[in-house]
Amino acid sequence: MPYIFRPCKFWVLVLFLLLSSCATRAPYLNPTPSGTESPDGSKQVIVEIKPVETSGIRNPERERLGLDLSAYYTAFEVTIRNQTANAVTVDGQNALLLDDDRKPYNVLSVEESLDYYRSRGMSDEPTFPILKSLAAAREEMEKIRGLRLKSTEIPSGGSENGILYFRKIPPDKCRQVSLSLKGIRIAGEDQNREFQFSFSCGGS
Numbered sequence: 001m002p003y004i005f006r007p008c009k010f011w012v013l014v015l016f017l018l019l020s021s022c023a024t025r026a027p028y029l030n031p032t033p034s035g036t037e038s039p040d041g042s043k044q045v046i047v048e049i050k051p052v053e054t055s056g057i058r059n060p061e062r063e064r065l066g067l068d069l070s071a072y073y074t075a076f077e078v079t080i081r082n083q084t085a086n087a088v089t090v091d092g093q094n095a096l097l098l099d100d101d102r103k104p105y106n107v108l109s110v111e112e113s114l115d116y117y118r119s120r121g122m123s124d125e126p127t128f129p130i131l132k133s134l135a136a137a138r139e140e141m142e143k144i145r146g147l148r149l150k151s152t153e154i155p156s157g158g159s160e161n162g163i164l165y166f167r168k169i170p171p172d173k174c175r176q177v178s179l180s181l182k183g184i185r186i187a188g189e190d191q192n193r194e195f196q197f198s199f200s201c202g203g204s
């Protein structure tokens with residue numbers, strides 16, 4: 001049976017491509033010089049930070065996480081290992097990102113991250129509709145909820161893993177990006193530990 005060309009389908013495809021091209025992606029960030037930090041001492045809290053990069057077809061990180069986070073956020077995957085003899089509490093909302101101009105980006109809450117997803121990561125630009133089924137959008141939003149770094153308590157010898165979501169850093173403001181993670185406290189101590197990490201744009 002011959003294929004019947006339907007102009008309306010063609011224009012839907014063109015519209016989809018145009019809208020996709022309008023969305024800026026989060027710039028690729030490199031750790032400088034390391035994505036791991038620990039205070040002095042052999043029995044301490046170890047924090048590992050990895051920028052999330054899900055661009056490209058068949059990207060292994062995109063397949064592992066189940067969605068293209070780079071299209072929506074500047075995001076970091078965090079792994080916290082408790083090598084102390086005490087419990088460690090983690091506040092998943094106590095993180096701050098600074099761009100070249102030292103402009104602060106607070107970590108997004110659950111609702112803020114979902115609102116930012118709905119706007120396709122373009123809070124300061126005109127909002128376009130998400131061209132996917134409602135079921136697919138709901139599935140991705142549930143993954144965003146599930147992947148985030150949660151506020152929790154880590155027992156001695158345990159670990160916790162999750163993602164910090166931030167609004168996208170502009171590609172021209174990422175030559176020297178710093179991430180501060182402040183919401184980690186060892187039981188028995190009277191103040192939080194603070195961990196600092198530096199990143200730069202890929203190729204810079």
